[in-house]
Amino acid sequence: MNERKDTFMTRAVGAAEIAPATYAWEIQADGLRVRAGRRTMAVDGLDLALGTGVHGLLGPNGAGKTTLIRALATVLRPAGGKLTLLGADASAQAGRRELRRAIGYLPQEFGYYKRFTVREFVEYMAWLKEMPKREVPGAVQRAIERVGLADRADDRMRTLSGGMVRRAGIAQAIVNDPRVLLLDEPTVGLDPAQRLRLRELLQVLGADSCVVVSTHLVEDVAAACSDVVLMARGRLVFQGTPDRLAAAGGPGDVGDSPIERGYSALLAAPGDDRGAW
Amino acid sequence: MSGSWDGAHASDRQITGYARGGTLAGDELWALEAHLEACAPCRERLARAAAPEVAALVGGVWDELRPRLGRVAPAPRRRGPVWARWASPVTAPWVLMTVLVTALGVALERPAPGGVSLVLLVAPVLPVAGVAVAWGRAIDPAYEVVAATPRAGLGLLARRTAAVLAVVLPVLAAAGWASGVMVALWLLPCLAFTAGTLLLGGLVGMVRAAAVLAGVWAVVIVAPTTLLSRLSFALEPGSVPVWGALAALGIAGVLARGSAYSLLDAHR
Structure with a gap:
């Protein structure tokens, strides 16, 4: 039996939305190994469990953050180990479509179609994400309003500034109300006021979904994240609250804030023989 | 056949009884609620059968909401370049x-x-x-x-x-x-x-x-x-x-x- 379209009820809560979760963690990785290119094993034996909340993914350049996020977005197939997303095996072909409908992804190099307007681009992404036809216009409008681009919604993408393009990228990532939201360097190109707004948005989104934000900026993590994941050379170095990260550092460590000192204390592991940078 | 279901819709007696409250037996009430969850036509009948005071309350809420809703521009009905x-x-x-x-x-x-x-x-x-x-x-x-x-x-x-x-x-x-x-x-x-x-x-x-x-x-x-x-x-x-x-x-x-x-x- 198909549901009749109610005239005065805009949207009913479906059975799938109130069904209890059958998994403990939105993202669970056991000994995960992912290749970047032919040779490099960018993620090498990572164990991780992430639930709802905002998780800040920190680490030096080349730590494997982008490769990990690509594997979480299911566009890279893991080379080894086990990756479970929303209770489903992420490397299996069966069920990948259903899984991807629940994922939002903003890549580090976010490319877009210059001739599309912001609304057209987000609508196109909503179509690619197989959203129900009826929900698309409203969901697109809501996503654009959440990133503060409502007044530019019908302008072409090529007329936008760098920060606006980034926000359009966030709008396409959240248009399908994802349960797993992956943002690779979302604060690049945003001015300080916009970064504050983004932190507020992340905290709202993190209330009922699993948000993973990779960033270079330690202060973003301190302000917006409920949980910090520190990676180096493809492995997990630290996972805990920002306060615990700050507690790991002492007065002798490099950095201007407690969190920065904790960051450098944890990364200055024995045997670190890389260059001065 | 007022109490039986035969896979059909709820009777008028059940709908009005549910709307008034207190007149249906427990088992009938539960069965009716289970049916209402899955059946939009019966929910619509229930909405019409609501007691006058409830209808007045809902109408009052709508009267207050309508001017505010009117100010929100509806989202355009287009869906990108086909x-x-x-x-x-x-x-x-x-x-x-x-x-x-x-x-x-x-x-x-x-x-x-x-x-x-x-x-x-x-x-x-x-x-x-x-x-x-x-x-x-x-x-x-x-x-x-x-x-x-x-x-x-x-x-x-x-x-x-x-x-x-x-x-x-x-x-x-x-x-x-x-x-x-x-x-x-x-x-x-x-x-x-x-x-x-x-x-x-x-x-x-x-x-x-x-x-x-x-x-x-x-x-x-x-x-x-x-x-x-x-x-x-x-x-x-x-x-x-x-x-x-x-x-x-x-x-x-x-x-x-x-x-x-x-x-x-x-x-x-």
Whole structure:
């Protein structure tokens, strides 16, 4: 039996939305190994469990953050180990479509179609994400309003500034109300006021979904994240609250804030023989 | 039969009893609630059967809300450029190239000693270039966000390839008719090379696959034909079944390897 379209009820809560979760963690990785290119094993034996909340993914350049996020977005197939997303095996072909409908992804190099307007681009992404036809216009409008681009919604993408393009990228990532939201360097190109707004948005989104934000900026993590994941050379170095990260550092460590000192204390592991940078 | 269900809707007595409250027995109440959850028509009847005070309350809430709701502009009812669901949004330059190359080929055509038509020489290369344009990371700026969507994979591959062929085939048909070439002679190599690009592209990336196959075609078929002015064995009518078999094999291979097309590797 198909549901009749109610005239005065805009949207009913479906059975799938109130069904209890059958998994403990939105993202669970056991000994995960992912290749970047032919040779490099960018993620090498990572164990991780992430639930709802905002998780800040920190680490030096080349730590494997982008490769990990690509594997979480299911566009890279893991080379080894086990990756479970929303209770489903992420490397299996069966069920990948259903899984991807629940994922939002903003890549580090976010490319877009210059001739599309912001609304057209987000609508196109909503179509690619197989959203129900009826929900698309409203969901697109809501996503654009959440990133503060409502007044530019019908302008072409090529007329936008760098920060606006980034926000359009966030709008396409959240248009399908994802349960797993992956943002690779979302604060690049945003001015300080916009970064504050983004932190507020992340905290709202993190209330009922699993948000993973990779960033270079330690202060973003301190302000917006409920949980910090520190990676180096493809492995997990630290996972805990920002306060615990700050507690790991002492007065002798490099950095201007407690969190920065904790960051450098944890990364200055024995045997670190890389260059001065 | 007022108490029974027979898989039908709730009776008026049950609906009014539920709306008033306190008149239905527990088991009947539970069964009715379970039915109401799944049945929109009965919920609508329940809404109409509401007690006057409830109806007045709901009406009052609506009266207060309506002016505020009116100020919110409704979202436009459009859903993006519909053509982009088939063609890749960056194919325009390739369409122009296809039409120009084919028109040039027909315009420059002269009865050469070997009688080789230029249409035969360009037919396999045009769709290969189109496939590369639709999937190349160098050309499609949004390849990574697109690759991560549920629609990416065999479905989107089929749509974009269909869009490429929808441009190539009519253009080649017109050119082939103008130069009097047998349809199967250009159509089957064209399809075989398209399927071959898709199959190889799933292994090494579409752009590389397109480059390899176009190179092979240029060296093995085009160069000898133009240099020696002699019809290559591959362009003679006798080779048509072979091209047909290759096309079928290629399509079967693509279908078998469907899962590869939803990964980033296919966009190299």
